[in-house]
Amino acid sequence: MKVEDYDFHLPEELIAQTPLLERTSSKLMVLDKETGEIEHRHFYDIIEYLREGDCLVLNDTRVLPARLYGMKEDTGAKVEVLLLxxxxxxKWKTLVKPAKRVKEGTVITFGDGRLKATCLSMEEQGGRVLQFxxxxxxxxxxxxxxxxxxxPYIKEQLDDQDRYQTVFAKERGSAAAPTAGLHFTNELLDDIRSKGIHISFITLHVGLGTFRPVSVENIDEHDMHAEYYSMSQETADLLNDVRAKGGRIITVGTTSTRTIETIASKNDGVFKCESGWTDIFIYPGYTFKGIDAMITNFHLPKSTLIMLVSALAGRENVIAAYENAVKNEYRFFSFGDAMLIINRRHQE
Incomplete structure (x- = not known):
């Protein structure tokens, strides 16, 4: 299976640089994962596709303000540090730019000395372990x-830092937002609950590997990055109950999907309270064991994320849907529009 099979033309102007004023006003493409049929809606219509007894699974990770600008204590040379x-x-694993300025023993100072860091060790590709x-x-x-x-594809400054957090963000630790969750407001979540739809939370701390391109020609040669996840006993019990009663498990985002599938794969489709690191790589040919449907954003060409989406809905359906999204000027990536992948025949 070739990486090139997941390429598509994306005009640069469709890469969303800023969030919409209202979170729920983004476009929503509804893709039937069996037939490839498409509907064009708005995100506030999502409740029409959910039914009593279903369960939405959201990632409650919270993005750290992880980019720091400092200077070397001895020379005053500027240094940028990204916490990983x-x-x-x-002690933190970090990425440092320019890396050549930071050797073992280098001291970096931030904010007039309110925070300092000493480099303990050097790793590849700008990696440094810092003691704060x-x-x-x-x-x-x-x-x-x-x-x-x-x-890196967002060039505009973000005026309101909270717009890169979900309204349910809780557990600190992410280097990036679980962006499918950015479309929800507390009011929409209340409306969903009032319809008898369950809402549950898992945690997966998103790493920078999310943005790492696939550099191999054949997909099955790609090494997936590992990310920390956890599921509470409360969530495990709820998901097992929903599944037993015939409800659908609908993940919000690829991060929730990877967590659910990691746990379901290890436990023969049963959900358990656990935590650990997952490097699960989901691409076409994968058999889903935990989820029935997914809400997601529109992803980078040739990325592991579009491969995951294609595993659920089929490569041909997904590429056709993306081409349709370009034609209809959907907004792409983190601050962009959303897609619901679902089996419409099982809607009623």
Whole structure:
């Protein structure tokens, strides 16, 4: 299976640079995963496609303001640091630019010395392990000094940092937002609950590997990045109950999908309270064991995300849908429009 099979033409002007004023006003493409039929709606219509007894699964990860701008303490040279994974005791795996300026022992200072970091070790491709020093609470210092690490295809400044957080964001740890969840408001979630539809939460901390291109020619040679996930006992019990009663499990985003499928695959379709690291790579040929439908955004050409979507709805259906989205000027990527992939025959 070739990476080129997941390419499509995307005009640059369709890459959404800023979020819409109203979260729920984005377009919604409804794609029948069996027939490939398409409907054009708005996201606030999503409730029409959900039925009593279904369960939405949302990722409650919270994006860290993980981009820091500092300078070398000895020379004053400017350094940019992106936090990736916390290793405990104030040690973090990071990406540093320009990496050549930061060697073992280099001290970087941020915000007039309110936060400092010492380089403990050097890794490939700009990776550095940094030991942070500060007074008070680290995340409060980070909130005051850091910036949201917007994806590289977004060139505009974000005026309201909260627009790159879901309204249900809770567990700190992501380098990027689970963007399918950005379309929901608390009011819409209340309306969904009032219809008898369950809402549950998992956590998957999105890593920068989300934006890493597939650099191999054959898909099955790609090494997937690992991300931390967790599912509570409450969520596991709810999902098992929904499945037993014939309800549908509908994931919001590829991150929720990867978490659900990781757990369901390990436990013969049963959900359990657990946490760990997943590097599951879902592409056509994969048999889904946990989900019935998915809400997602429109993804990068030749990315692992469009491959995951194609595993659920079929490559031909997805590529045709994307071409339709381009024709109808849908907005793409993080701040873009949404797609619901569902089996319409099972709608009623």
């Amino acid at each position: 994974n916390e290793e405990g005791q104030d 020093h500060y007074e008070g609470i680290f995340y409060e210092v980070l909130d005051s000094l850091g910036e949201m690490p917007l994806p």
